[in-house]
Amino acid sequence: MLDLILQGCFFVVGLALLMNLYAAIRGPSVVDRLLALDTMYINSIALLLLYGVYLGTSLNFEVALLIAMLGFVSTVAVCKFLLRGDIIE
Amino acid sequence: MIELLFIVLFPLIGSLVPVLTARWSRSYSALATALLPLAALVFVLQLAPAVFSGETLFYKLPWVEALGLSLSFRLDGLSLLFLFLILGIGLLIILYARYYLSEKDSMARFYGFLMLFMTAMLGIVLSNNLLQLWVFWELTSISSFLLISFWWHRADARLGARMALMITGFGGLALLAGILLIGNVLGSFELDVVLSQADVLQQHSLYPVILILVLLGAFTKSAQFPFHFWLPNAMSAPTPVSAYLHSATMVKAGIFLLARMYPLLAGSDLWFLMVTITGMTTLLVGAYLALFQHDLKGLLAYSTISHLGLITLLFGLGTDLAAVAAIFHIINHAIFKASLFMAAGIIDHESGSRDMRKLNGLWQFMPVTATLAMVASASMAGVPLLNGFLSKEMFFAETLHQEVLGALSWLIPVLATVAATLSVAYSARFIHDVFFNGQPKGLPRTPHEPPRYMRVPVEVLVALCILVGLAPAYIVGDLLAVASTAVLAGPLPLYSLSIWHGVNLPLMMSVLALTLGIVLYFNRKHLFRFQAELPELNPLQFFEVKINALLGFAKKWHHRIESAALQRYLMWMFVIVAILLIWPLQQMGEFTRHNAVQAPDTLMFAATFVAAIAAIATVLCQRQRLLSLVMISIVGLVVTLIFVRFSAPDLALTQLSVEVVTIVLLMLALFFLPHKISRASNAGRLIRDGAIASICGVVIGSLSYALMLEPQQRISDFFLANSKIGGGGYNVVNVILVDFRGFDTLGEITVLGIAALGIFKLLTRLPLFRSSSDAQGRQWALDKHPMLLAVVSQALLPLALLVSVYIFFRGHNLPGGGFVAGLVTAIAIILQYVAQGVDWVRERLTLEYHRLVAAGVLISTLTGVASWAFGRPFLTSWFDYFQLPLFGEIELASAIAFDLGVYLTVVGATLMILANLGKMTTEHRPVNKGQS
Amino acid sequence: MELLVAIIIGVLTCCAVFLILRARTFAVMLGLTMLSYAVNLFIFSSGGLKIGVGAVLNATEEYADPLPQALVLTAIVIGFAMTAFLVVLSIRARADLGNDHVDGKLPVAKNTRQGASS
Amino acid sequence: MNHLIILPIIWPLLVALLTLLPPFDRSLLLRRYLSVGGSVVLLVFSVLLAIQSTNSPAQLYQLGNWAAPFGISLLLDQVSSLMLCLTAVLAVASSLYASSGEDEGGFFFHSLLHFQLMGINGAFLTADLFNLFVFFEVLLIASYSLLIHGGGKAKTKAAVHYVILNLVGSALFLFALALIYGASGTLNMLDLGAKVATLSDTQLQLLQAAVALLLVVFGLKAAVMPLHFWLGSAYSSVTPAVAALFAIMTKVGIYSLLRVFAMVLQDAGFVASWVFPVLWWTGLLTIVMGVLGVLASEDLRKIASYLVVVSVGTLVAMLSLGTPESVQALLYYLVHSTLATAALFLLADLIAHQRGKAGDRLVNGRKIVQPVLLGSAFIVVALSIVGMPPFSGFIGKLLLLQAVPQGEAILWYWSALLGSSLLLLIALSRAGSILFWQVAGADTEARMAGGRRGTALVLLVLASPLLSLFAGPLTDWCQAAAVQLQTIVNISPGAL
Amino acid sequence: MSWLEWLVALLAVAGSLFVLLGSFALVKLPDFYTRLHGPTKATTLGLGALVLASMVYFNFVKGELSLQQLLIALFLFITAPITAHMLIKAALHLKLKTSAPTSGKQNADL
Amino acid sequence: MKSLKKWWPTPVRSLFLFLVWLLLNNSVEFFHLFFGLVLAWLIPQLIHKFRLIQPGMKNPGAALRYGFMVLWDIVVANMQVVKLVVGPNKNLKPAFVKIPLDLTDNLSITILASTVSLTPGTVSAEVLPLDVGVDEPRYLLVHVLDLADEAELIQQVKQRYEAPLKEIF
Numbered sequence A: 001m002l003d004l005i006l007q008g009c010f011f012v013v014g015l016a017l018l019m020n021l022y023a024a025i026r027g028p029s030v031v032d033r034l035l036a037l038d039t040m041y042i043n044s045i046a047l048l049l050l051y052g053v054y055l056g057t058s059l060n061f062e063v064a065l066l067i068a069m070l071g072f073v074s075t076v077a078v079c080k081f082l083l084r085g086d087i088i089e
Numbered sequence B: 001m002i003e004l005l006f007i008v009l010f011p012l013i014g015s016l017v018p019v020l021t022a023r024w025s026r027s028y029s030a031l032a033t034a035l036l037p038l039a040a041l042v043f044v045l046q047l048a049p050a051v052f053s054g055e056t057l058f059y060k061l062p063w064v065e066a067l068g069l070s071l072s073f074r075l076d077g078l079s080l081l082f083l084f085l086i087l088g089i090g091l092l093i094i095l096y097a098r099y100y101l102s103e104k105d106s107m108a109r110f111y112g113f114l115m116l117f118m119t120a121m122l123g124i125v126l127s128n129n130l131l132q133l134w135v136f137w138e139l140t141s142i143s144s145f146l147l148i149s150f151w152w153h154r155a156d157a158r159l160g161a162r163m164a165l166m167i168t169g170f171g172g173l174a175l176l177a178g179i180l181l182i183g184n185v186l187g188s189f190e191l192d193v194v195l196s197q198a199d200v201l202q203q204h205s206l207y208p209v210i211l212i213l214v215l216l217g218a219f220t221k222s223a224q225f226p227f228h229f230w231l232p233n234a235m236s237a238p239t240p241v242s243a244y245l246h247s248a249t250m251v252k253a254g255i256f257l258l259a260r261m262y263p264l265l266a267g268s269d270l271w272f273l274m275v276t277i278t279g280m281t282t283l284l285v286g287a288y289l290a291l292f293q294h295d296l297k298g299l300l301a302y303s304t305i306s307h308l309g310l311i312t313l314l315f316g317l318g319t320d321l322a323a324v325a326a327i328f329h330i331i332n333h334a335i336f337k338a339s340l341f342m343a344a345g346i347i348d349h350e351s352g353s354r355d356m357r358k359l360n361g362l363w364q365f366m367p368v369t370a371t372l373a374m375v376a377s378a379s380m381a382g383v384p385l386l387n388g389f390l391s392k393e394m395f396f397a398e399t400l401h402q403e404v405l406g407a408l409s410w411l412i413p414v415l416a417t418v419a420a421t422l423s424v425a426y427s428a429r430f431i432h433d434v435f436f437n438g439q440p441k442g443l444p445r446t447p448h449e450p451p452r453y454m455r456v457p458v459e460v461l462v463a464l465c466i467l468v469g470l471a472p473a474y475i476v477g478d479l480l481a482v483a484s485t486a487v488l489a490g491p492l493p494l495y496s497l498s499i500w501h502g503v504n505l506p507l508m509m510s511v512l513a514l515t516l517g518i519v520l521y522f523n524r525k526h527l528f529r530f531q532a533e534l535p536e537l538n539p540l541q542f543f544e545v546k547i548n549a550l551l552g553f554a555k556k557w558h559h560r561i562e563s564a565a566l567q568r569y570l571m572w573m574f575v576i577v578a579i580l581l582i583w584p585l586q587q588m589g590e591f592t593r594h595n596a597v598q599a600p601d602t603l604m605f606a607a608t609f610v611a612a613i614a615a616i617a618t619v620l621c622q623r624q625r626l627l628s629l630v631m632i633s634i635v636g637l638v639v640t641l642i643f644v645r646f647s648a649p650d651l652a653l654t655q656l657s658v659e660v661v662t663i664v665l666l667m668l669a670l671f672f673l674p675h676k677i678s679r680a681s682n683a684g685r686l687i688r689d690g691a692i693a694s695i696c697g698v699v700i701g702s703l704s705y706a707l708m709l710e711p712q713q714r715i716s717d718f719f720l721a722n723s724k725i726g727g728g729g730y731n732v733v734n735v736i737l738v739d740f741r742g743f744d745t746l747g748e749i750t751v752l753g754i755a756a757l758g759i760f761k762l763l764t765r766l767p768l769f770r771s772s773s774d775a776q777g778r779q780w781a782l783d784k785h786p787m788l789l790a791v792v793s794q795a796l797l798p799l800a801l802l803v804s805v806y807i808f809f810r811g812h813n814l815p816g817g818g819f820v821a822g823l824v825t826a827i828a829i830i831l832q833y834v835a836q837g838v839d840w841v842r843e844r845l846t847l848e849y850h851r852l853v854a855a856g857v858l859i860s861t862l863t864g865v866a867s868w869a870f871g872r873p874f875l876t877s878w879f880d881y882f883q884l885p886l887f888g889e890i891e892l893a894s895a896i897a898f899d900l901g902v903y904l905t906v907v908g909a910t911l912m913i914l915a916n917l918g919k920m921t922t923e924h925r926p927v928n929k930g931q932s
Numbered sequence C: 001m002e003l004l005v006a007i008i009i010g011v012l013t014c015c016a017v018f019l020i021l022r023a024r025t026f027a028v029m030l031g032l033t034m035l036s037y038a039v040n041l042f043i044f045s046s047g048g049l050k051i052g053v054g055a056v057l058n059a060t061e062e063y064a065d066p067l068p069q070a071l072v073l074t075a076i077v078i079g080f081a082m083t084a085f086l087v088v089l090s091i092r093a094r095a096d097l098g099n100d101h102v103d104g105k106l107p108v109a110k111n112t113r114q115g116a117s118s
Numbered sequence D: 001m002n003h004l005i006i007l008p009i010i011w012p013l014l015v016a017l018l019t020l021l022p023p024f025d026r027s028l029l030l031r032r033y034l035s036v037g038g039s040v041v042l043l044v045f046s047v048l049l050a051i052q053s054t055n056s057p058a059q060l061y062q063l064g065n066w067a068a069p070f071g072i073s074l075l076l077d078q079v080s081s082l083m084l085c086l087t088a089v090l091a092v093a094s095s096l097y098a099s100s101g102e103d104e105g106g107f108f109f110h111s112l113l114h115f116q117l118m119g120i121n122g123a124f125l126t127a128d129l130f131n132l133f134v135f136f137e138v139l140l141i142a143s144y145s146l147l148i149h150g151g152g153k154a155k156t157k158a159a160v161h162y163v164i165l166n167l168v169g170s171a172l173f174l175f176a177l178a179l180i181y182g183a184s185g186t187l188n189m190l191d192l193g194a195k196v197a198t199l200s201d202t203q204l205q206l207l208q209a210a211v212a213l214l215l216v217v218f219g220l221k222a223a224v225m226p227l228h229f230w231l232g233s234a235y236s237s238v239t240p241a242v243a244a245l246f247a248i249m250t251k252v253g254i255y256s257l258l259r260v261f262a263m264v265l266q267d268a269g270f271v272a273s274w275v276f277p278v279l280w281w282t283g284l285l286t287i288v289m290g291v292l293g294v295l296a297s298e299d300l301r302k303i304a305s306y307l308v309v310v311s312v313g314t315l316v317a318m319l320s321l322g323t324p325e326s327v328q329a330l331l332y333y334l335v336h337s338t339l340a341t342a343a344l345f346l347l348a349d350l351i352a353h354q355r356g357k358a359g360d361r362l363v364n365g366r367k368i369v370q371p372v373l374l375g376s377a378f379i380v381v382a383l384s385i386v387g388m389p390p391f392s393g394f395i396g397k398l399l400l401l402q403a404v405p406q407g408e409a410i411l412w413y414w415s416a417l418l419g420s421s422l423l424l425l426i427a428l429s430r431a432g433s434i435l436f437w438q439v440a441g442a443d444t445e446a447r448m449a450g451g452r453r454g455t456a457l458v459l460l461v462l463a464s465p466l467l468s469l470f471a472g473p474l475t476d477w478c479q480a481a482a483v484q485l486q487t488i489v490n491i492s493p494g495a496l
Numbered sequence E: 001m002s003w004l005e006w007l008v009a010l011l012a013v014a015g016s017l018f019v020l021l022g023s024f025a026l027v028k029l030p031d032f033y034t035r036l037h038g039p040t041k042a043t044t045l046g047l048g049a050l051v052l053a054s055m056v057y058f059n060f061v062k063g064e065l066s067l068q069q070l071l072i073a074l075f076l077f078i079t080a081p082i083t084a085h086m087l088i089k090a091a092l093h094l095k096l097k098t099s100a101p102t103s104g105k106q107n108a109d110l
Numbered sequence F: 001m002k003s004l005k006k007w008w009p010t011p012v013r014s015l016f017l018f019l020v021w022l023l024l025n026n027s028v029e030f031f032h033l034f035f036g037l038v039l040a041w042l043i044p045q046l047i048h049k050f051r052l053i054q055p056g057m058k059n060p061g062a063a064l065r066y067g068f069m070v071l072w073d074i075v076v077a078n079m080q081v082v083k084l085v086v087g088p089n090k091n092l093k094p095a096f097v098k099i100p101l102d103l104t105d106n107l108s109i110t111i112l113a114s115t116v117s118l119t120p121g122t123v124s125a126e127v128l129p130l131d132v133g134v135d136e137p138r139y140l141l142v143h144v145l146d147l148a149d150e151a152e153l154i155q156q157v158k159q160r161y162e163a164p165l166k167e168i169f
């Protein structure tokens, strides 16, 4: 039963991912797309958490943790790029 | 018979003597140079009696057995004859050159090259191995190149030398092919083995090819038509060189080869035809052209060509007597031509010109030299009582006793007479035009007799002309006999070397030729006029034009093929890949289904869809660069998720962290690259590239599908079984990385370290190219380091470090490890750079990154080296468990030290790359304000 | 599953090749990055696809083939080093040669409004 | 346990790392001593290994003490030890030459040089295909960095092409490795060789796909037509010491082809049926391309670069014959041609520096200050390359010519080899004639090739007569190496 | 299914729905500034719920100690506002259009 | 006390790290406790130069209360957002609002801005003016998804979030 519900959750999060993809493709601005990408990172974390429960393994939590950390860095870097061109100055 | 080796070796060592004695006086230096060849001659004389008594002497030193190449010498009659010519005339040339060369000319260089050349010639005639013969053969080409170009400041000398080298080099290669084929057919290169197998060879289907190749070698060397033109242009060499190379040696090497191979190759119809016709043509062409030369040496050069043709013709006739005549003429020609060249050199040297239109009436100025030259040219013309007459007489006789051309055989004596007539005419010109015929015109200086000893060589040779002419049997009879025996490899025919054979047809031909020749000379105007109307062909110019045409052709095609367009090269590469891959794929046919195929699920469908769309979007917006970067990040994210999905968390971690660094890097790059570019490719190219890309995609995709369906028989079970017991870790992937295949990892971090060093190199003295506004022309924002970001970043730093320590230590047993830990650390520091700027970080982090990199790799390496101390191979791991109070069981493993190296390298390298790139941009950043 | 992964690999390869065949260094970099994704998946899939079984001992009943995973890890790192070098090289090329064309010079004529000065 | 086997990899790595650490990273002089000394020591190691490998069976070195095929193995046989010696000789010459100023043209020269050596030696020693990939990458990344040493537009331009092509090549290599592992379940060369016979049809097809990719990868590295385009601009733009070292780089490709096709897969039917024919024809075409390049070149360095292409074609075509004789000839010729082209690169630099503005371009220039040294060196090298006696080239060419079996092959190979010899003779005599003899302008003070530069040049140039003089034992050695190479696979890894 | 499992299920469903909501906001809302609210809030909350679900599951259903998920939440709560801040800064810098009824544009200097 | 400060300059941060370490390892074994202590001490030492000068926490209890309040607000805020997102776009009344700040130190401003971003319909866009340490008053520019009354919003932020923050630091 839990598995079934979790599969439903996968479907929901998968749908969210597709919406992000749509947003990323649609834009219209770069920042919109960047926002979509960042959301995608976070949704991926959601997916990993669900997947962990589904498989009953915590092997993937570090991946989720890193996505949280690194997604932040890359989004910030792109923003910095948009603002200043030079991300390390 | 080690003396045979010495005969060659001494002059070789002799080539160093003039270099070593360069500081001595010229006479002493020349004398010293002459000593070693003289010694060689002594050896020859010492060995001569044995040869005269019919022996053949051998000496062999192994060299390259794999090739069948040995230093194998043989001394028979033919070799002996040539040894006398080479060494005898060579010594005279040394004497002559002492006076000929001016103070400006480097004697060391001249004598050095001359000795080298002499060595090469001696090597040829003494060779008992065909490959060895070829080696020395090529050496003559090389050393003659150096001699001909002795006065390299003159363009004609340079070009003439190159032309000679090219022609003889070509012949040399043909000869090599011929020799190798002989070796293939007969199984040996040793002459004493080979020469006795004429039947085998001539029956073989390759015989015609071999014959043609060998003859090409011989003909190019001995300047036979149509390869004759290099010889006159080699006359830009100093005269001693011409006297040596073009009388007794270089060109005679070709003749020697004919004589040497005579027992092996001669006797067939093909031989008759090719050698006879070539010889006859050369004889005529040379004699005819000699008549029109205004240059003294030019005349002699064409005369040489003509006489070489004569000798070749004689070998072509194929009768034993003709061969004897040929050998006799080799001797005679060498003697009179060497003396003539030297005489011409004296004239040139003392009068400053070689132009026969200027040289007139020299008899008054240098009567002795004139007399000598006249005798020698009379010999060349075939005047009785001189040596030239004798061999020419034999030649005439032989032209009458052949049936080479069948019904047309009568042509040969007729043409021979014509050639003799021409020869008389040019000899007459040499005598009359130079020594008589009025007064000199416009000579640079007043001619006079040369220094005493400069004339000695000429005197010696002219004396020989007369002596041989008068008493042939006494002087050269034995030599001719042993030489002929060697050539014929059998009993000698009956011949007589007397000067009078009665009134016979050959004598009539001689008389006719002499008479007609004189007549022709005095009526030469008509002939000159006729010749003047023919188009002038300057071989040097011709050669240059042809070479330039060749280079032009090469350039055209080279540039057509190598267009310096990377896209084309890459296209080729992918096309080749596609072609090479489609074939095995097609063979596979339907994919066999060994493996259970797993049913796809929604998530995987979604992932496929997202990845595909994002990849295509990356392609579509590749000209809006930031966008494409966003799109490719999506692809990267999906790939990460796929790794998670299929149970590879280590991969996901690594992929993710690498991707972030890559994105940061690409963004740094974007700052310098144009943000938006216009469409560069036309529709045709897009379609073409699309097609290639699609094929590659389909091929690779299919291969991967086929691969996934293959049954698995892998070595991995070993890793699973030994990871814990042998490597001390539960995470098999990590144990493979730091232990089973730790060597790969060492290489991998080395690559990373080198990349960092290389990038640092690339960034030094980078002439910057920057934009003060973005793609839309908008000024950059003023807020360099947003405050909120700065605060949060520094708060994240300890957290990130803690996480990286955690990831580092758990790596051995759970997903993680030094690499990911290093990247997390590096990214956390990079975040500081982004949030606070280069200067801020530099104040707080005073690390030399290259040292960090080096230290990292060094730690890993030394971990590996440490196992030597325990007598184990490099990188043998060690781990153990310790019970400590409170702590419980603790595992210590060498893998941790290894992984620490990995960690440090990754941190060092990543920071070295990113921070330096960032630093670079900051240091030179122009002030934003005040720019339009 | 296998087919879907193969399709992803195929599509990535296709897009990567197309990008690599472009004239600007940036597109080529993107292409190479994408090609390395494809390569990594390709190597990874050569070990067969396993769901829910890692390569960590005792964590699961069955194990995935760890070797391809280790190989991919090495490949990722090396690919990263190489990409980094190429990125900086292309910056250098832009600075030295004044444009970002892979041949160091823009094709003549046609569009003169090209982004040499962006 | 014979740790000497791994020293040709570890030693240069240690030297390279030391140059980056204090006190060496502070003092150029110390770095030079370390670098040249390190190269000499490397040469000693290599010679010791060569002596060890002579007349003894091949040895495996099991890294991490894991048995083959599970751990990575290094394989020392006569072929690999020959390549090690060759590399070390180049290393000595290159480090010595660079130590007279070239190493000041950018950071980390000596480190990169030794990293490069590590990569090359690793590629020669490893018996593991994935490890081969790793060492390829080590040598490539080092070569990228060395390529741009000294700076300048030409280098940057060449580097962009070189790097991109090689990155694609690396990706293809990985595809191939995955296919090999997927098809055979192993990465160890000897193990793979033993397993080929047991593979199913589909697995063989997959292996063939891998082989096809490997052909492209190694072909690219070796610069086989039409994958040779990168070479001309890359080799002619690098600094001389780097060029001299790069002379071995294409040979790494040849060596890999040799290992994989003449050793590992020698019994696989498809090698004879299509791999060798492909190599044969591309090899011959490569000769043509190289000769065209030589004739079209306007400077000596370009000529030297295309001479590399010619030698590659010559070797690849020979390789495809697959007989012990051909491998023997190949080995000898490989050594000869590598040293000769390396010498030519150094020589081109010395000539260029003495001819004023004309440099090494084939136009009138200033008179060369040291005509005897440079002229003799040029003659030796040119004759060597053309294949004229008495220097090593002719022995090499004779071996090659004789290794071709009777039949149609003779016609093609002999024509290609002899024809190329003639055209090279024309080109080199023209080049020499212009460079040394077409003098214009006043004599000036020019950089003399003394000390380190001269020694490095002489070291490489002298190799040619020595190779020729000792051709007897050397060719015997090459023969033994060839035989050993082709019999290793029949011995199981455990027996080594 | 035990009530704990039901709790897990409830949290998972709620979390997923919030995640979906965040993405839906992204697609649906009229301009960048409004869209930004979706991911910053809904998604973050959704993730918080999922973290809880995961923790309940591992700690109580499976009975293993598992607290790492908290870190994920911690990280997100720290970084999400900054991400949003940087994004909106960039949007303001690029002067992205606001939807028609937005007031106070002069405050943002648009 | 002073020497403790010298050897352990950032006790709060260390405590935080120590807890995180235990969270990461899911364990309270001695081994992890020990390492956690070592790391909690070592890491702040290693990077102490990177620390921005910040006021110490005056009232940890208030901080805890503040944290729970924010968490609750996040949940509540999201309920509102659900309504806004699902409802028709034309009902939205987006706005940019400037909130004047009494806070002066960067840390508390950052926390305030973050809180604002996570809670009801607001996202912090900018802290104005940009330069730190100038005399003129600073503002927080926020974007509001659905603005009912500007003054009320400002009031709410200042009361609910800024005031407790002033207590904490």
Ligand code: NA
Binding pocket: A086, A087, A088, A089, B917, B918, B919, B920, B921, B922
């Ligand atoms: Na910067």
Ligand code: NA
Binding pocket: B355, B356, B357, B358, B359, B360, B433, B434, B437
């Ligand atoms: Na006259």
